[in-house]
Amino acid sequence: MLTAVLALTALALVFGLLLGFAAVRFKVEGDPLAEKIDALLPQTQCGQCGFPGCRPYAEAMAKGEADINRCPPGGQTTIISLADLLGREPIPLDAEVGEEKPKMVAIIDENICIGCTLCIQACPVDAILGAAKQMHTIIEAECTGCELCLEPCPVDCITMEVVPQEIFNWKWPYPEQQTEANKA
Amino acid sequence: MSRQLWSFHGGIHPPQYKELSNQRPIAQAAIAAELVIPLHQHIGQSAAPIVEIGAQVLKGQEIARAQGYVSASVHASSSGTVIAIEERPIPHPSGMSAPCIVIATDGEDRWQKQPPVDGHYTEMEPSHLRNLVRAAGIVGLGGAGFPSFIKLNPTGKVIDTLIFNGVECEPYITCDDMLIRERASEIVAGINIMRHALQAREVLVAIEDNKPEAIAAMRQASANANESGIEVVIVPTRYPQGGEKQLIKVLTGKEVPSNGLPFQIGIVVQNVATAYAIHRAINHGQPLVSRIVTITGDGVKEPRNLEVPIGTPIQHLIDQCGGTTGDIERVIIGGPMMGFAMHSTAIPLIKTSNCILVTRKPDQPPPLEMPCIRCGACAEVCPVELLPQQLYWHARAKEFDKTQEYDLFDCIECGCCSYVCPSNIPLVHYYRFAKTEIWSQEREKEKADQARKRHEFRLSRIEREQFEKEARLAQKRAAVQQKADSGDKGEADKQATIQAALDRAQAKKEQQQEPPKNTAALTPAQQRLVDEADARRARLDAATTAASNKEAE
Numbered sequence: 057m058l059t060a061v062l063a064l065t066a067l068a069l070v071f072g073l074l075l076g077f078a079a080v081r082f083k084v085e086g087d088p089l090a091e092k093i094d095a096l097l098p099q100t101q102c103g104q105c106g107f108p109g110c111r112p113y114a115e116a117m118a119k120g121e122a123d124i125n126r127c128p129p130g131g132q133t134t135i136i137s138l139a140d141l142l143g144r145e146p147i148p149l150d151a152e153v154g155e156e157k158p159k160m161v162a163i164i165d166e167n168i169c170i171g172c173t174l175c176i177q178a179c180p181v182d183a184i185l186g187a188a189k190q191m192h193t194i195i196e197a198e199c200t201g202c203e204l205c206l207e208p209c210p211v212d213c214i215t216m217e218v219v220p221q222e223i224f225n226w227k228w229p230y231p232e233q234q235t236e237a238n239k240a
Numbered sequence: 241m242s243r244q245l246w247s248f249h250g251g252i253h254p255p256q257y258k259e260l261s262n263q264r265p266i267a268q269a270a271i272a273a274e275l276v277i278p279l280h281q282h283i284g285q286s287a288a289p290i291v292e293i294g295a296q297v298l299k300g301q302e303i304a305r306a307q308g309y310v311s312a313s314v315h316a317s318s319s320g321t322v323i324a325i326e327e328r329p330i331p332h333p334s335g336m337s338a339p340c341i342v343i344a345t346d347g348e349d350r351w352q353k354q355p356p357v358d359g360h361y362t363e364m365e366p367s368h369l370r371n372l373v374r375a376a377g378i379v380g381l382g383g384a385g386f387p388s389f390i391k392l393n394p395t396g397k398v399i400d401t402l403i404f405n406g407v408e409c410e411p412y413i414t415c416d417d418m419l420i421r422e423r424a425s426e427i428v429a430g431i432n433i434m435r436h437a438l439q440a441r442e443v444l445v446a447i448e449d450n451k452p453e454a455i456a457a458m459r460q461a462s463a464n465a466n467e468s469g470i471e472v473v474i475v476p477t478r479y480p481q482g483g484e485k486q487l488i489k490v491l492t493g494k495e496v497p498s499n500g501l502p503f504q505i506g507i508v509v510q511n512v513a514t515a516y517a518i519h520r521a522i523n524h525g526q527p528l529v530s531r532i533v534t535i536t537g538d539g540v541k542e543p544r545n546l547e548v549p550i551g552t553p554i555q556h557l558i559d560q561c562g563g564t565t566g567d568i569e570r571v572i573i574g575g576p577m578m579g580f581a582m583h584s585t586a587i588p589l590i591k592t593s594n595c596i597l598v599t600r601k602p603d604q605p606p607p608l609e610m611p612c613i614r615c616g617a618c619a620e621v622c623p624v625e626l627l628p629q630q631l632y633w634h635a636r637a638k639e640f641d642k643t644q645e646y647d648l649f650d651c652i653e654c655g656c657c658s659y660v661c662p663s664n665i666p667l668v669h670y671y672r673f674a675k676t677e678i679w680s681q682e683r684e685k686e687k688a689d690q691a692r693k694r695h696e697f698r699l700s701r702i703e704r705e706q707f708e709k710e711a712r713l714a715q716k717r718a719a720v721q722q723k724a725d726s727g728d729k730g731e732a733d734k735q736a737t738i739q740a741a742l743d744r745a746q747a748k749k750e751q752q753q754e755p756p757k758n759t760a761a762l763t764p765a766q767q768r769l770v771d772e773a774d775a776r777r778a779r780l781d782a783a784t785t786a787a788s789n790k791e792a793e
Contacts, residue, residue, distance in 0.1 A: 098684070099691040109695060181694040200691045223280075225683065226334040227676040231669040 090118035096137050100129040101180035102202035104154050109180065117142070125149050129201070131156035159219040160201035162194050168213035175205035175214060243473055246493040248486045250621040251478040252656050254411050254577070256450060261536040262414040264544040266422055269560055271318050275343045275551035276588040277303070278330045282385030284310030287377075289341055295322045298352035300527050303341050306374060312387045313377040317529040317549035320345035331573045331590055333672075335583030343551070354525045361522050366392070366437040369522065376521035377591075378528045382482070382511035383574070385592035388518065391508055392437040400506040401492060402440035404431060404515060406447040406454065407475065407482035410575035413595040415532040416512050418545045420447070420454040423516060424461035430515030431470060433522050438508060443470045444491055445512070448477045479577065480654040484509045486623050498650050513594075533589060535561045539568045539598030548589055554596055555585035564598060572597040577655040610663035618657035618667060624650050628657040632667050635674035640681065643674045651675075 094114035105126035107113040116122035117138070124138040125147050132149065139146040149156060164175075164184075171189040176182075183199045186192030205214050280286040287304035297303060297316040304314040320343045327337035361369060374389040382405060404427075408416040420427060435443050445462070447455050455474055462470040475481060475490055485496045488507055496502050502509055513532065520526045529550055536543035541562030548557060554571065558564060572579040573587075575595050589596075618628035627646055634642040651671050658667045723733075762770065 094692070097688070099688040099695065101691065101695050110692070111695075180698065181691050182698050183694075198690070198694060200687075221336070223330075223332055223334060223336050223338050225680065226332075226336060227680055228333070228669065228673040230673055231666050 087115060087118050090115040092141060093117050093138065096130075096134060096141065097127060098130045098134065098200075100200040100202045102129060102200070102204060104128050106153070123147075123150065126153050128154035128156055160203070160216040161196050161199045161219050162201065162203070162205055162214050163217050164192055164194055165213040165215070166191050166193065168211050170211055172210060174208040174210065178204045178208045180204060243471070243491075244493075245473075245475060246490055248481070248489045248623050249625045250623045250656060251480065251486075252621050252659055253477070254479055254659060256477075257412045257536070258414050258417070258450070260412065260538075261534050261543040261545060262417055264542070266418050266532055266545045266547055267560075269546040269548040269552060269557060271345050271347060271349055271549060272552045272556040273345060274323075274553070275317055275320070275345060275549060276328050276340045276553065277314055277317065277343065277551035278328070278338055278340045278588065278590055279304050279314060280330070280338055281314070281550075281590040282312060282379040282387065282592060284308070284312075284387060286339065287311060287314045289325050289339075291322050291325075291341065293322055293325060296320075297322060297343060298350050300352045300354075300529055302375075302377075302527070306377075306387075310387060310390065312379050313375060313527070314341070315377055315527040315529050316343055317551050318343065318345045319348055319350040329584060329587050331582065331587050331593055333580040340551075340588070351526075361433045361436055364436075366439070369433065369437045372522055373518060376517075376527040378514065378517045378521060379591050380511055381513035381517060381531060381591065381594070383578075383592060383594065388510070388514055391503075391510060392434060394438055394503060394508075397503055398506055399438045399440040399503065399508055400442060401508075402431075402435055402438055402443045403487060403491060403507065403509045404443070404445040404512050405482055405484070405487060405509055406445055406451075406458070406512040407487060408451070409448060409477070409479045409482040410577050410595075411479075412536045412597055413534050413575050414536070415534045415545050415594050417451045417454050418534075419513055419516060419532050420451070421457050424454075424457040425464065426519045427458070427512050427515045428461045428465045428470065429523060430517070430519035432465070433518055434510060434515060435469070440508070445470060445472045446475050446487055446491060447472065448481065449474050450477045480623055480652065480656065483623065483652050483654060485652070498647065528591060531589075531591060531593075533557065533593060534595040535598070536595065537572075537598040537600075539564050539566075539571075539600045541565055550591055551588045553586050553588055554582065557589065557596060558585065558598060565600060567601040569599045569601040572599065577659070578653060607664045609665055612663055612665060615662060617660045617662065621656040621660050623654060623656065624652060626651060628667055631674075632665065632670050635670040638674075638677070640674055640678050643671075644678065648674055648678070 090111075091114075094111050097110040097114060099110050101109045103109065105113045105122070107116060107122070113122060113126065117124060124142065124144060125135050127134050128149060132146075135149065136146045138144075162183075169186075169191050171186060171191060173186065173188050173192070175192060176184045176186055180202060181198055181200055183195045184192055184205065185195055201216065201219075203216060206212075206216070279289065285306075285308040288307050289304045291297060291301075291303045296319075298319045299316060301316045302313050303316050303322070306313045322341060323344045324342040326340065326342070328340040328342070329335060330338045330340065332338070364372075370389040370392050373392060374387065378388040379385040380388055380391070406416050406420055408414070431443060431445070434440075445458055447458060449455075455472060458472045462472060473491060475487075480486055481490060484502060487509060488502055488505075489495055492507065494505050494507070496505060496507075517528050517531075521528070530547050531550065532545055533548050534543075534545050535557050540558055541564070544561055546557060546560065554573075558571075570581040571585055572581050573593050573596060574580065576597060579595065579597060612629065612632065614629060616629065618632075619626075622628055624647075626648075630646050631643055631648055631651070634640075634646065635648075648671060651668075653668050653671065655668050658665065658669075661667060
């Protein structure tokens with residue numbers, strides 16, 4: 057009886073120490089789950105989810121503080137992949153945060169721009185080029201279409217345009233079902 | 241002596257319909273009034289235009305230059321005037337437009353002055369030959385249109401086998417067949433040039449056994465050329481034997497690795513028409529400005545092969561074949577298995593277009609698509625030994641990662657699976673859909689990664705700027721504190737500063753009272769002029785005063 061108690065106590069001690077050591081030695085910096093979630097988000101940095109950027113939203117989701125349907129730029133595709141990762145059921149996009157839109161790019165009307173630099177300060181990915189009292193322009197390849205530059209512009213010279221479909225980014229359409237129903 | 245042949249998995253034997261178009265000899269197509277030459281006719285980067293609107297161009301003149309490595313130059317295919325450089329619809333399944341150079345032809349079809357041929361090809365370095373081929377804008381004429389000079393660069397590998405593809409396995413198409421029949425000796429000349437560039441040990445020309453005339457012509461030509469090294473290999477007819485990897489398997493028994501290229505296993509495959517184009521370029525200095533095209537199908541009156549200047553509108557070619565026969569269902573560019581329907585017949589012919597297939601409206605509607613019954617016929621015919629059914633289910637459900645697990649990107653889109661499918665499912669369409677979706681997702685992922693990097697950099701920059709600002713402020717504060725601490729001495733300093741400022745102000749005042757410097761050192765002549773002006777001014781002043789006095793009175 058005593059031997060058994062002693063043996064178990066000894067084992068508990070040994071494993072306890074081992075686990076304690078492992079917890080310190082192999083400590084993971086940062087949140088690996090947030091990292092994985094962040095990789096699925098479109099990185100628009102638009103803040104429509106209510107968080108200041110994609111990373112904070114990912115961290116909130118990892119902690120279970122935010123739902124997976126708050127990313128309008130990602131749309132249903134992102135919701136499905138998030139549901140996959142987190143083992144949840146896919147749900148429709150929260151209508152409160154906005155709706156899914158085609159990919160957009162900001163365009164500055166260079167005749168109207170007064171060079172106030174407010175949009176440069178607002179751009180989350182430094183995609184606007186310009187200086188005080190100089191004309192500003194968008195680096196289209198870097199623009200994520202977040203629309204954050206629209207609001208601060210005092211002369212409303214920025215508009216959002218749908219990214220044009222070109223041959224290099226053309227996609228084959230989903231095959232239409234040639235069934236009896238849609239024939240008729 | 242017959243060579244040992246191997247076999248590839250699957251394949252089909254569709255009806256050939258080749259006799260429709262191989263009964264008439266190759267004819268020269270008439271020059272169209274307007275040639276629309278796309279800047280992008282192949283895999284890789286577009287060429288950049290080097291002519292301006294209004295420029296007079298001659299046949300064979302370079303009008304757009306290759307950009308980057310995987311690219312080929314574009315040449316005027318007839319003489320005339322450049323009337324536009326703009327977006328026009330090009331042969332692409334999307335039916336979309338891309339930049340083209342439009343030439344209004346003058347009908348004279350004048351060649352530019354041919355550059356002197358730089359001697360015999362056997363005296364040329366392979367790298368020089370490659371440069372000539374690149375400058376001549378030659379791309380693979382079999383279908384994909386990979387710039388040919390790249391395939392003439394063995395990059396240090398020893399090329400065991402150089403294969404010339406005259407298989408032409410797809411139904412209806414006869415352009416390579418007719419080219420071999422009529423111009424075999426020119427093809428052999430091109431083959432010799434390419435063999436020299438690659439230093440290949442063995443050269444094979446593969447032709448399917450349904451083209452006896454072409455086989456005879458090729459044998460005759462290679463015997464005449466007195467080149468012992470060219471072996472004409474007859475392969476049994478089977479679709480898709482003309483696929484690069486399938487042909488290599490049949491001729492050598494070797495398999496090209498997935499995602500690999502044939503040169504990795506010491507093999508290069510070129511189309512016979514490419515050999516012909518290289519002969520024209522190296523031995524005659526003529527760039528690629530025309531190609532042989534099969535215009536066929538039950539929708540044209542006189543199906544035949546034409547030698548067509550690049551950029552000729554398809555409608556112009558159909559008209560030369562006697563026009564259409566009644567109701568046209570579709571105009572397909574390429575063959576019935578791998579081609580795609582065009583949205584308009586105004587589309588120009590490009591370097592890679594080997595066939596125009598015009599089909600009449602069938603008497604009965606096409607069979608309807610039915611659910612998959614999991615019969616497995618598709619897997620039996622797949623030449624790449626994929627599982628078309630699994631690919632179909634996953635592509636249909638948009639599970640793109642799963643399609644990649646089943647090696648979607650090894651699919652050559654030959655259409656065998658769709659051909660045998662008893663439920664008439666457009667399987668290849670699903671695979672094409674999945675492929676372009678995956679490419680699009682990859683592009684988006686790349687863009688997202690870029691945006692993440694830029695956003696993180698911006699955040700760290702803002703943080704750094706904040707930190708630097710605080711450091712500066714702290715420094716200033718410390719300096720002020722130090723001054724305050726030093727007490728009386730501080731007061732004396734202040735007085736001294738005030739005194740110094742007062743002195744500066746005083747000095748400035750004195751300086752301003754000095755006469756203007758520009759009248760300091762004048763020559764006597766200048767002084768006289770100044771004096772005269774002063775006198776005039778005094779007189780004028782006096783006069784005005786007098787006048788005003790008078791008025792006052």
